[in-house]
Amino acid sequence: MDHVPGGFALNPRFHRIAAVEVTEDDLGRAIPEHVIAQLDAHLGLLGTSTGYASGGWTAADFARMYQVVYAVLRDTGRRPGEVTSLHRDCLERVDGKPTLIYDNHKRRRHGRRLPVSESTAQLVETWQKELDALPAVPGCAQWLFPSPGQRNRPRRGHLNAAQFCNRIFRDWIDELIPDLVDEQLDENGAPLAYDRTQVVPYGFRHAYAQRHADAGTRPDVLRELMDHRSLDVTMGYYKVSLSRKQEAVRTVAALAVDRHGAARGFDDPLAYEVESVGVPYGGCTEPSNVKAGGGHCRIRFQCAGCDFYRPDPSYLPALEQQIADLRADKEAALAMEAADWVVRNLDDQIRAYSKSADEMRRKLDVLPAEERAAVESASRELRKARSAAAFVPLQALTARSPE
Incomplete structure (x- = not known):
């Protein structure tokens, strides 16, 4: 047994049944x-x-x-x-x-x-x-x-x-x-x-x-x-049933726009799922990025400056948070006396994302109260679904010690 590799030995850290949360x-x-x-x-x-x-x-x-x-x-x-x-x-x-x-x-x-x-x-x-x-x-x-x-x-x-x-x-x-x-x-x-x-x-x-x-x-x-x-x-x-997600997509997909504010709604839930991928501040229809599941953006997620950008009302909280973060970054850049082009880039992004957020609010404001409530409810369902799909806790990623 002295010649058996250590990887075959019993290790309490890995060889145990995972604890199950009680009901x-x-x-x-x-x-x-x-x-x-x-x-x-x-x-x-x-x-x-x-x-x-x-x-x-x-x-x-x-x-x-x-x-x-x-x-x-x-x-x-x-x-x-x-x-x-x-x-x-x-x-x-x-x-x-x-x-x-x-x-x-x-x-x-x-x-x-x-x-x-x-x-x-x-x-x-x-x-x-x-x-x-x-x-x-x-x-x-x-x-x-x-x-x-x-x-x-x-x-x-x-x-x-x-x-x-x-x-x-x-x-x-x-x-x-x-x-x-x-x-x-x-x-x-x-x-x-x-x-x-x-x-x-x-x-x-x-x-x-x-x-x-x-x-x-x-x-x-x-x-x-x-x-x-x-x-x-x-x-x-954060779990959303397939039927609820499809209904939410059906409600929200038609309200998607491009970075210029022009309507770019999807015809059906399948097109919304297949032709776009969720990125931090909206949907993306750039083919290589869609194929890579949202992980292959060539302009480093400066989404508001991209013609493939497709925000919809479900991304409004993310847009508002991004605008707030960019404004904080701009103040930090000014305090650091950063180059003019750095501040100018932040200003351009703030204006572009603000334009998208304003367009989302305008679309919601013109809807009848009942339809607006349905869109807001559908948006919450989609945000939950995206959170569940995208979140991978770092503490859940364990690696075996080389020893």
């Missing part, structure tokens, strides 16, 4: 935004199904606490147990920006930090002040959401996630909210009732991730926001 993060259970809006409208009913009072806290005080728990779940996408176990000093500001500090119990990673919006931070800060004004509970002093306890028993620890999810939240959804409707209509044109069993606290986590994916957040950034161990789980939010 808790399975997709498809995101609470739709139109349902969340209905829940927000009935927020005042949450926690009012009981008259329980304890330790100087009234039923209204407990209801207020439950309503804050709901809002934090909705806005942050954290798991229910991560929200109910927040510490009283869970909010800090870094350079003036609010950050939520929480414990990821599932992966045993404590002290995690999540950037939150100013409105969410103000909500937490308001509750902290209200909590300070309520009668102190010695066994719950360190928690943002103290345990309500049980009758004739002392209150200790923080609010239990199961108690909130299975009792307080469930009673609100099943008993207190009078109507919860879907966007779909029945044969008489009346909205169908939404399946209330699909509304669970964990669905806010999926909704949070889906909002970011729809907005074009990079997969590696969303992975950090979700605190996922595996990028494969995060990438699931």
Whole structure:
């Protein structure tokens, strides 16, 4: 055996079954935004199904606490147990920006930090002040959401996630909210009732991730926001079914233009897919670049100066970002006293990309509201599809040591 090459030896790094993420993060259970809006409208009913009072806290005080728990779940996408176990000093500001500090119990990673919006931070800060004004509970002093306890028993620890999810939240959804409707209509044109069993606290986590994916957040950034161990789980939010992608292409392809603003729409989804390739700031129809999958641009992706450039509304956020980046590069070039031709090139690109972006906005503005909404929805689907296809995480590329 001494003469057997080392490559045949057992190496725990390579000879093991890959870990599989448990089904808790399975997709498809995101609470739709139109349902969340209905829940927000009935927020005042949450926690009012009981008259329980304890330790100087009234039923209204407990209801207020439950309503804050709901809002934090909705806005942050954290798991229910991560929200109910927040510490009283869970909010800090870094350079003036609010950050939520929480414990990821599932992966045993404590002290995690999540950037939150100013409105969410103000909500937490308001509750902290209200909590300070309520009668102190010695066994719950360190928690943002103290345990309500049980009758004739002392209150200790923080609010239990199961108690909130299975009792307080469930009673609100099943008993207190009078109507919860879907966007779909029945044969008489009346909205169908939404399946209330699909509304669970964990669905806010999926909704949070889906909002970011729809907005074009990079997969590696969303992975950090979700605190996922595996990028494969995060990438699931960017998956677009073939039928949805074809429908999105059918909606957007006809609105493609060239660098001069002239209409260059594609006749059908197949032509859009076969005759062009997605590049950072639009579609490209240059044959050799299409054949190379977008990796053979002879003018180094100065797309706005190329007659093969075919932007459509789905690339508008990328165009806006490119314009902002070019302006920053121009300011840096001026500060460095770069040659005139460097600054002139940046100016020309800014004007060209701005012209393309303005044309995209003009096309959207003249569309009827319903058609414009359809184009914007289709554009989000295409951006998700491109993110999933194009993103290759560097940490996923491992190389064996020569040793």
